[in-house]
Amino acid sequence: SEDGYELWLRYHPLASTQATAYRSRASQLIMASSTPTQAAARDELLRGLGGLLGQTPRLSDTVTRDGAIIAGTPASSPQLARLRLDTGQLGNEGYLVRSTMVDGHPATVIVANRDIGVLYGVFHFLRLLQTEQPIDHLDVREWPRIKLRVLDHWDNLDGSIERGYAGASIWDWWKLPDWLEPRYTDYARADASIGINGAVLDNVNAEAAILTPTYLQKVAALASVFRPYGIRVYLSVRFSSPMEIGGLKAADPSDPQVQRWWREKADAIYQLIPDFGGFLVKANSEGQPGPQDYGRTHADGANMLADALAPHGGVVMWRAFVYSQANKDDRAKQAYEEFKPLDGQFRPNVLLQVKNGSVDFQPREPFSPLFGAMPKTPLMMEFQITKEYLGFATHLVYLGPLYQEVLSADTLVDGKGSTVAKVIDGALDRHTLSGMAGAANIGTDRDWCGSTFNQANWYVFGRLAWNPTLSARAIADDWVRMTFTNDEAFVRPVVDMMMGSREAAVDYMTPLGLHHLMAYGSHYGPAPWDTSPPRADWRPAYYHQADRHGIGFDRTRTGSDAVDQYAPPLAAQFNDIKQTPEQYLLWFHHVSWDYRLRSGHTLWYELVAHYTHGVDEVKQMQETWRRLDGYIDPERYRQVAAFLAIQEKEAQWWRDACIAYFQSMSGRPLPPGFAPPQ
Ligand code: GCW
Numbered sequence: 001s002e003d004g005y006e007l008w009l010r011y012h013p014l015a016s017t018q019a020t021a022y023r024s025r026a027s028q029l030i031m032a033s034s035t036p037t038q039a040a041a042r043d044e045l046l047r048g049l050g051g052l053l054g055q056t057p058r059l060s061d062t063v064t065r066d067g068a069i070i071a072g073t074p075a076s077s078p079q080l081a082r083l084r085l086d087t088g089q090l091g092n093e094g095y096l097v098r099s100t101m102v103d104g105h106p107a108t109v110i111v112a113n114r115d116i117g118v119l120y121g122v123f124h125f126l127r128l129l130q131t132e133q134p135i136d137h138l139d140v141r142e143w144p145r146i147k148l149r150v151l152d153h154w155d156n157l158d159g160s161i162e163r164g165y166a167g168a169s170i171w172d173w174w175k176l177p178d179w180l181e182p183r184y185t186d187y188a189r190a191d192a193s194i195g196i197n198g199a200v201l202d203n204v205n206a207e208a209a210i211l212t213p214t215y216l217q218k219v220a221a222l223a224s225v226f227r228p229y230g231i232r233v234y235l236s237v238r239f240s241s242p243m244e245i246g247g248l249k250a251a252d253p254s255d256p257q258v259q260r261w262w263r264e265k266a267d268a269i270y271q272l273i274p275d276f277g278g279f280l281v282k283a284n285s286e287g288q289p290g291p292q293d294y295g296r297t298h299a300d301g302a303n304m305l306a307d308a309l310a311p312h313g314g315v316v317m318w319r320a321f322v323y324s325q326a327n328k329d330d331r332a333k334q335a336y337e338e339f340k341p342l343d344g345q346f347r348p349n350v351l352l353q354v355k356n357g358s359v360d361f362q363p364r365e366p367f368s369p370l371f372g373a374m375p376k377t378p379l380m381m382e383f384q385i386t387k388e389y390l391g392f393a394t395h396l397v398y399l400g401p402l403y404q405e406v407l408s409a410d411t412l413v414d415g416k417g418s419t420v421a422k423v424i425d426g427a428l429d430r431h432t433l434s435g436m437a438g439a440a441n442i443g444t445d446r447d448w449c450g451s452t453f454n455q456a457n458w459y460v461f462g463r464l465a466w467n468p469t470l471s472a473r474a475i476a477d478d479w480v481r482m483t484f485t486n487d488e489a490f491v492r493p494v495v496d497m498m499m500g501s502r503e504a505a506v507d508y509m510t511p512l513g514l515h516h517l518m519a520y521g522s523h524y525g526p527a528p529w530d531t532s533p534p535r536a537d538w539r540p541a542y543y544h545q546a547d548r549h550g551i552g553f554d555r556t557r558t559g560s561d562a563v564d565q566y567a568p569p570l571a572a573q574f575n576d577i578k579q580t581p582e583q584y585l586l587w588f589h590h591v592s593w594d595y596r597l598r599s600g601h602t603l604w605y606e607l608v609a610h611y612t613h614g615v616d617e618v619k620q621m622q623e624t625w626r627r628l629d630g631y632i633d634p635e636r637y638r639q640v641a642a643f644l645a646i647q648e649k650e651a652q653w654w655r656d657a658c659i660a661y662f663q664s665m666s667g668r669p670l671p672p673g674f675a676p677p678q
Helices: 016-023 036-053 078-083 115-130 182-193 213-229 256-272 298-312 331-342 400-407 420-424 452-466 472-483 488-509 540-544 568-575 582-588 603-626 634-666
Strands: 028-031 068-072 095-102 105-111 139-142 148-152 198-200 232-236 278-281 315-319 350-355 379-384 435-439
Touching: 016 036, 028 036, 036 068, 036 115, 036 182, 036 213, 068 078, 068 115, 078 095, 078 105, 095 115, 105 115, 115 139, 115 182, 115 472, 148 315, 148 452, 182 213, 182 452, 213 232, 213 256, 256 298, 278 298, 298 315, 298 331, 298 350, 350 435, 379 400, 379 420, 400 420, 400 452, 400 472, 400 488, 435 452, 452 472, 452 634, 472 488, 488 603, 488 634, 568 582, 603 634
Parallel strands: 028 068, 068 105, 148 198, 148 435, 198 232, 232 278, 278 315, 315 350, 350 379, 379 435
Antiparallel strands: 095 105, 095 139
16 A cells, blocks of 8 residues: 555556666676675665566676676675776765676676665665666766764654654664564665665653663664664763763763763673764753753863763764853854854864754754854754654655755855855865764654655755755655656656745745744744743744834844854845845844835735745645646545645645734735735
């Protein structure tokens, strides 16, 4: 049945003409399977070819006919060694997929320096078939631009997931380590298929229990499932763990007893999990304990953990997501203020993990000014894949354009072209350690992600972590073909719909640079009026600042001066209302209702127009989908249709609620053309 469990790895039979052509290129398979990774790669290839082509190639030791596939490393395959292909640039994870002659026969080779590269190459080759690409003259050379490509699971040990909208945690802690769900392997396959090589298993709001021997056995069992797929496990750790499970009185990073506790804990972990990745830490943020509790800095805390992990090759991913009530002025400034002065103070095995924007995973934020501001520290990107602020499971919002917008943004810190992508892939400041993390959207729902289209967000995250310069549209195109069909009449409108979906959500939720208007707590639905949150910086009015005169957060030099956290040319641009891109207008400026935008219309008019346009876009998406009935299975078709209807209803709710509320501030009538019919 079409329940979405297969994700994009649907090896369903291809159209017969394609299949016939491909079969002649898959006549034989020469491929070792003596290591777990080799076996995983060979199993995947056979499974994929069997499903797509309705037949599997004959396994063989030598090439005896045209159309063989040879896959492996020069070390594991004498045939491949003899070809002397240039694998220099590939590193440990890269691969080649090439059409070439072997022993007088045309053949396809999948070659890498390490087994894991072969597995990645196999997935690439299968993708070419799934998307019906020509494979007669292949010359693919791929390697990841970013070293740590990690999913952060915000999974609690009781099985719930913070900001998870796809069921419970897929980690069944009760039955681990003795029962290994087959689902763990499918999870690893899906991750490996897009190059994800790390998984942080537990929530950043961490529980000390994860570091007890009982849980570490369970973690080790998961690590053993993931290992053949090139995925390392990491753990979120609670900074005060030495107190909670170690019996110490404090967790001060300068206390030798505390340092010893962490060293011994790290040693114990590596006894069980020799390739353990390291720790992720949320400290002194939203009530979590941290080094500042003892008057120490983030660097002191991170370095203590880094020293414990360093002998084993582990890393610390220290989060920069900090804000506090004490900061009355502007929450958006705090991370930069706390971390920038620490540049150069972190150990070499520490990465600073920075959310893409300076507030919190909003539908649109300018990139965080930390990117480019700490050249001596490897900065890791943190994206959110789960749609906490973007309609949870039901709204169709493809996040590729959001990720791409941030990655391609120019920080200008080192002249033109100093993009965020170049900061995080290490190219700009010559870091060898680099990383990109995504807060996962995965749960026990049959379709993993709560909706079919949410699967695309897991997919695009992985592909961009592998290469942050890829285009979101090209990735969407691959995903649609793999997930649904190669029929152009379906692919084109659906890709267009996906590409426009994020802007639609921005329009019906928070257009023109507005942010954090969501209901307190749930973050679902509009509540710009809500004064109930106990903290000022949790109240929407803190962000929108609407009054009789205007709306928007003044972050210019006459306001909070957050603009000066950016490189001087950008700071100047954002400081000037005339030069600020309108998509960030109310992020940086408090603007009068009658201010004229580039269109010549007033701000009030444009605000109403954007909200209305967002709703219209969703109606358009529904219209597109209505025309596509019959191209795919009825199960998935119907669910998407139903979810789009929910989205339309809620887009309308957002629009009406926000306009009504802001109208109570602006006192302006609805502009002509937008007034409701009498
Ligand atoms: O977006 C906010 C969420 C919290 C989350 C926090 C964080 C894991 O509302 O649920 O906690 O960010 O990223 O630490």
